[in-house]
Amino acid sequence: MVSSKKLTQLCVTFWMAVLFCQSVQSHLQVGFYRNSCGRAESIVRGAVRDALRLDRGVAAGLVRLHFHDCFVRGCEGSVLLDSTSSNKAEKDSPANYPSLRGFEVIDDAKARLEAECQGVVSCADILAFAARDSFDLTGGFDYDVQAGRRDGIVSLASETYSNLPPPTFNVDQLTQRFSDKGLTQEEMVTLSGAHTIGNSHCRSFTYRLYNFSGTHSQDPSLDSQYAASLRKSCPQDSTDPNLEVPMDTRTPTISDVNYYKDILANRGLFSSDQILLTNPATASEVKSNARSPSGWKKKFAAAMVKMGQIEVLTGNKGEIRANCRVINS
Numbered sequence: 001m002v003s004s005k006k007l008t009q010l011c012v013t014f015w016m017a018v019l020f021c022q023s024v025q026s027h028l029q030v031g032f033y034r035n036s037c038g039r040a041e042s043i044v045r046g047a048v049r050d051a052l053r054l055d056r057g058v059a060a061g062l063v064r065l066h067f068h069d070c071f072v073r074g075c076e077g078s079v080l081l082d083s084t085s086s087n088k089a090e091k092d093s094p095a096n097y098p099s100l101r102g103f104e105v106i107d108d109a110k111a112r113l114e115a116e117c118q119g120v121v122s123c124a125d126i127l128a129f130a131a132r133d134s135f136d137l138t139g140g141f142d143y144d145v146q147a148g149r150r151d152g153i154v155s156l157a158s159e160t161y162s163n164l165p166p167p168t169f170n171v172d173q174l175t176q177r178f179s180d181k182g183l184t185q186e187e188m189v190t191l192s193g194a195h196t197i198g199n200s201h202c203r204s205f206t207y208r209l210y211n212f213s214g215t216h217s218q219d220p221s222l223d224s225q226y227a228a229s230l231r232k233s234c235p236q237d238s239t240d241p242n243l244e245v246p247m248d249t250r251t252p253t254i255s256d257v258n259y260y261k262d263i264l265a266n267r268g269l270f271s272s273d274q275i276l277l278t279n280p281a282t283a284s285e286v287k288s289n290a291r292s293p294s295g296w297k298k299k300f301a302a303a304m305v306k307m308g309q310i311e312v313l314t315g316n317k318g319e320i321r322a323n324c325r326v327i328n329s
Helices: 004-026 040-054 058-071 103-116 123-137 171-180 185-196 224-233 258-264 271-278 280-291 293-307
Strands: 199-201 244-246
Touching (some): 040 058, 040 103, 058 103, 058 123, 058 185, 058 293, 103 123, 171 185, 185 258, 185 271, 185 293, 258 271, 258 280, 271 280
Antiparallel strands (some): 199 244
C-alpha cells in the first residue's frame, strides 16, 4: 500500500506538472495582443494584402518563410536576421538563397506595427500571422493563430543543412525530418500541399530532366509531356540562376488541391513531391486530399498551428526585435 505521505508527494508532483504545462501554454495563445496591441493581426493582414495586390506570388514566399523559420531553431524569427561580417545567417544558406522571399513584406508589417505599438509584437509572430493570411487570401482557409512568441538572437546558415528537408528526400527521410520536429507523416503530406502556390528555381529539380541517375534521360516517374515543358523553361545549358517555373501547373496562385492532382498525374515538380506515391500510407493521403478540398484546407490549417508551436521562445526568453533583420543592440 502507498503511504499517505507518499500519496501526498505524488499528488503535489502531479499538480505542479499540470500547473507548469498550463503556464507554458498560457504564454502562447489566441488573441495574445488583444490588450497590448489590439490591431496587430489586422495590421499584418493589411501589409500582406497590399503585397499580394502587387505580386500574388509573394504569398508562397511568406508561407515558406514561416516553415523555414520553424524548422531551424524553432519559430523564433531567426530566418529574418541578416548576415554580418562575422556570421553567415540562415537566409544566405543555399537552402534559402536566392529562393526565399517575402522579407520586405515582414519589414513593412513590422514598421506599421512599430508605429502603432512600439516594441510589442515579435517578428516571429508576424511571420505566423503573415503565413496564415497568405493561405487565406489565396483561397485557402482562415484560422486562429496562437501568439506570444519572442525573437531569437542567433541565426546560422550551417544549421539549415541538418534541419530543412531538401527536395531530393525520399518518404522515410521526409517522415523522419518532420518527426524530429514533432510532426506526423500525415501532417508532412498535408504541409507539402503548400507547394500548390508559388514558383521554384530550375536548379532545384533539373537533375530530374537530364541524365537522371546516369541511366535515364529524365526521371521515369515524371510525365513525359510535363518533362518536355520543363526542359523548355529550364534549358540544360542555361547559366541563368533566376529561371523558375510554377510549382502547380494548373492554379499556381491559388491554395487548392491541384498540387495533389498533379502528383497523381506524375506532375509533381520535386522528387520529394512525386515520391509520396511510392509509399502506401502517403499515397493514400495524396489521394484523400485530392478528393477533399475543404478537408485538406482544414487539415493544413491545423498542421500550420501545430508547426507554429515548434521550440518557441516565450516569457522572458529572447527579445522583441525593433527591426526584424537585426538583433537589438
